[in-house]
Amino acid sequence: MTALATFEPLAWLLATGYIVLGAACAVLLARRGHPQGVALGALACWPLFLPLLATHGEPAGAGPMRARIAAAVAALHEAIAEPGVEHFHLPDDLAGLVSDLYRADARLGVVDRMLASVSPSSAPGVVHSTALLGRARAAAAAQIEAVLDGVVQLRLQIGLRALAGNSVPVRERLRDLRGRLAAIDELEAMDLHG
Amino acid sequence: MIAASGQMSLLQLTVRVLRSPSSLLDGDRVPLAALLPGLLALVGLAGGLFGVVIGSYRGGIQHLFAAIKLPVVLMLPLLVALPAIRALYLAGGVALRYDRLAFAAMVGVARASLLAAAMGPALWLLYSVNLDYHRAVMTMCAALCVAGAIGLGTMASLLPGGGRLRVCAHLASLVVAGVVFAQGGWLLRPFLVRPRAEISFVRPIEADVFSSVGAAWRSSRGDYRGWEAESVPLWDRERGLQTEPEPEPAPQRGEDRR
Numbered sequence: 001m002t003a004l005a006t007f008e009p010l011a012w013l014l015a016t017g018y019i020v021l022g023a024a025c026a027v028l029l030a031r032r033g034h035p036q037g038v039a040l041g042a043l044a045c046w047p048l049f050l051p052l053l054a055t056h057g058e059p060a061g062a063g064p065m066r067a068r069i070a071a072a073v074a075a076l077h078e079a080i081a082e083p084g085v086e087h088f089h090l091p092d093d094l095a096g097l098v099s100d101l102y103r104a105d106a107r108l109g110v111v112d113r114m115l116a117s118v119s120p121s122s123a124p125g126v127v128h129s130t131a132l133l134g135r136a137r138a139a140a141a142a143q144i145e146a147v148l149d150g151v152v153q154l155r156l157q158i159g160l161r162a163l164a165g166n167s168v169p170v171r172e173r174l175r176d177l178r179g180r181l182a183a184i185d186e187l188e189a190m191d192l193h194g
Numbered sequence: 195m196i197a198a199s200g201q202m203s204l205l206q207l208t209v210r211v212l213r214s215p216s217s218l219l220d221g222d223r224v225p226l227a228a229l230l231p232g233l234l235a236l237v238g239l240a241g242g243l244f245g246v247v248i249g250s251y252r253g254g255i256q257h258l259f260a261a262i263k264l265p266v267v268l269m270l271p272l273l274v275a276l277p278a279i280r281a282l283y284l285a286g287g288v289a290l291r292y293d294r295l296a297f298a299a300m301v302g303v304a305r306a307s308l309l310a311a312a313m314g315p316a317l318w319l320l321y322s323v324n325l326d327y328h329r330a331v332m333t334m335c336a337a338l339c340v341a342g343a344i345g346l347g348t349m350a351s352l353l354p355g356g357g358r359l360r361v362c363a364h365l366a367s368l369v370v371a372g373v374v375f376a377q378g379g380w381l382l383r384p385f386l387v388r389p390r391a392e393i394s395f396v397r398p399i400e401a402d403v404f405s406s407v408g409a410a411w412r413s414s415r416g417d418y419r420g421w422e423a424e425s426v427p428l429w430d431r432e433r434g435l436q437t438e439p440e441p442e443p444a445p446q447r448g449e450d451r452r
Contacts, residue, residue: 008399037231045234047273048300051293052227 022046028053063109065144069101072151079155097147097178104144111137143180150177204239207232212308215301215348224297233304240307241265244337245385247314251321251330252387259395263382268307270378271371272299279367286363288356298352306345313337330386342375376403 025046030039034052042049076094111133118130154173202210207229210217218229245264249257276292276299283290320333350364357363379385380403387393 011399034227035231038227041231041234045230045269045273047276048230048296049226051224051291051296055227 018046019043025049025053063105063107064112065105065108065141065148066102068148069098069105069144072148073098076151076155076158079158100178100182101144101147104140108137108140108144111140147177147180150180202228202232204232204235208236208308211236211301211304215305215352218301219297219352224291224293226293226297229297230300233300236304237268237300237307238265240304240311241268244307244310244314247318247321248334248385250318251325252389252393254393256384256387256393259393260385263385263395265307267375267379267382268303271374272296272303274378275370275374278370282366282370283353283357283360283363286357286359286366288354288360288363290353294352294354298349301352302345302347302349305348306341309344310337310341313341327386327388334386346371379403380406 022043022045026039026043029042029049029052030036032053032055038049038052042052073094115130115133115137118126121127150173154177157173211233218225241264242261245261246257248264249260276295279299280290280292280295283295317333317337321330325333346368381399382396384391384394384397
């Protein structure tokens, strides 16, 4: 014999509340660009997924430098959270810089996949185009590297401020870095048309 | 193989959870979004497998009921007590972020579930040789205790270092998680059903795990009064008084009447 369970009204109320909160959490995570698996998991176990509400999902087709970018940005945020620089606020430009970095990295990923999918050929046109794309890719990767180095320098400057109380021209620095990223487009255009 | 995340299959995740859980951390970064779905799938599969073994003692639909309920019981301490556990660690001086705690706890539960599932064949063998009910319960508890202790150790090892009262925070967290686990298991029982008893997904709410342990302790000393009195629910007295006491099943399959 199998008996069906009976639930108290309070249990129904709590279960309904849990499911509603889980659904809300899942919708928010999906809107922030997290994968479907994360949203589904949040539906059932939302208390575990709460920290993800403060983050955005990885862009689709992330490139080869995604982890380094994430680490550099996280380190910058941690530097800001250190005692001594608690009154220091990163400008909103940083979010723009980070999204530019991820976009440039995603394009690297696209190029990598293209290069990997091209079968070796001795046709002169294919060889020339492959070499051209390879050169453009290397130049773009070097620019991203330079921007990441700039982020590290910015972090060190913030440390200097904690030590010596110097003012840090963060806004100007971020503008420079974004300029470098914008240069990737021009550089690729030059290479591809040159 | 099912993909656990963009890069790691479920099998690869299982290997890393068992062999080197700390390698799942990316420096100080916690890749929660990449790992949590896979870890949840591991707990569901491994916990469900252990549930099937537990359900095999009674057989039939109890296989399915136990397989559904066991992962829920394993997850309950995380879902209910994680904020309290974080507060205890912060009070103990451990600088602990919520995402790091969620990651450590989830890896700990996944490892415990995998170990419990690994003990499944041995437990299945025991249940297939006419083990009496009380011994079957004790064997299940022992398996869960061993797996749980290893899971808790894994969780502690994945937390950041430091903290003046770190050990106190560990112990207090153990108590909080243990209480939630015990009461969760009590609410979702039965897992092992007595051979002649009626199978149900969950039993009506009656008292709590502590009064049950007290009654069991008294009965072990020869004092058998109080089971019906203790079964009166604390927060639904009216229904509790209407609840028919469960008939004592006839001894079968090595079951004793202690």
